[in-house]
Amino acid sequence: MMIVSTIHMRKDIRERLTETYPDHEFRFHKQIESAEEDLPKADIILTYGMDLEARHIESAKRLKWINVMSSGVDKLPMDVIKNRDILITNARGIHAIQMAEYTIAMMLQAARQTKTLIHQEREREWFRKLPIRELYGHQVGILGTGAIGSEIAKRTDAFGMTTTGFNRSGKKPDHFDAVHTIDQLPERISELDYLVAVLPRTEETDQLLNEALFSKMKASAVLINIGRGNVIHEEDLLKALQSNALDHAILDVFNEEPLPKDHPFWFDKNITVTPHMAGLSPEYQPRAVDQFDYNMKKFVHGDTDFLNQIDTERGY
Known part of the structure; x- marks a missing residue:
C-alpha cells in the first residue's frame, strides 16, 4: 500500500513509520500541493484535515482511508468521501x-x-x-x-x-x-x-x-x-x-x-x-502517530473496530 502524508512530519516520526511498516510505501510531503502527483496511487492519506478538497478525493482513485491527525474534520469534502465509502478516522483525545x-x-x-x-x-x-x-x-x-x-x-x-x-x-x-x-x-x-x-x-x-x-x-x-x-x-x-x-x-x-x-x-x-494554539504541544505528533499505529494494524488485518472512526452522516 501507499500512504501519502500532507503533514510536515518530524524526522523521527517519519523514521518510526517507515521502520514499523517496511512492506508499505510512505510518501512524505510538507503540503498538499507537492502531494498531488502521488494521490492517484494513495491507499491512505495522512492529513491535518484542512487541505483536502473534492478534486483531491476524486483524483485518489485507490483511496480507502483518510487519517486526520487532528480532531477537526469539518473542512473535509464530506459528501464526496461519503459517496466513495472512504473510512475516516481522527485524532480525538490527543489534545x-x-x-x-x-x-x-x-x-x-x-x-x-x-x-x-x-x-x-x-x-x-x-x-x-x-x-x-x-x-x-x-x-x-x-x-x-x-x-x-x-x-x-x-x-x-x-x-x-x-x-x-x-x-x-x-x-x-x-x-x-x-x-x-x-x-x-x-x-x-x-x-x-x-x-x-x-x-x-x-x-x-x-x-x-x-x-x-x-x-x-x-x-x-x-x-x-x-x-x-x-x-x-x-x-x-x-x-x-x-x-x-x-x-x-x-x-x-x-x-x-x-x-x-x-x-x-x-x-x-x-x-x-489566542491564535488557535490550545492544542499545540511537542507531544502532538507522537500521540497522533500512536493512534494511527493502532488503527493501521487493524486496517492491515481487515478489522473494522477502529479508534475514533468518523460517522460521515453526522460529520463527527
Missing part, C-alpha cells in the same frame, strides 16, 4: 492534556488579573487593589464531556471547583459533579462562574452561544472557547461584553482564521485572543 492545561492557565489568568498585572509592570505602576479571586469554590460549566472536557474536569476538581458538564445524553463521566443535557444550559448558565466550550462544528452547535444565553450569565462570568468558532455568535458576544452581561471572553477559535487584523475582538479589552 486533551494540553487543552486542559491551557484552560486552567486561562482561568487563572482571568482570576488573578494577569493581563492587568503585565500592563502595570510595563508601565512600572504599583497598584494592588485589583479584583482578583480564587478558582476554589467557584462553579465551572463544560460544554462537551468527551476526552478534552474530562481532562479539564479532572483539573478543575483538583482546584476545588464545582464542575458541571453539558452533553447530548446527560450521561455523567468521571470528575464531574453533575451533568445535564445541552438543552438544559439556559436553566443552568446563571449558576456558572466559568463556561468552557469544547464543542465540534455541527449544525446543532452553530451559534449555540448567543444573546439569549449571554443575557442569563453572571456579570462576573468568564467564557472560554477552545472548540470551534461557529459556537459563538460574535456580534452578540461583543454586545454582551459591552453591556457587562459577562466579564471576559477568552477565545482560541474563530469563524475566520487567521483572525483579521481589523476584527473587533482584537480591540476589546474584555477579550483575550
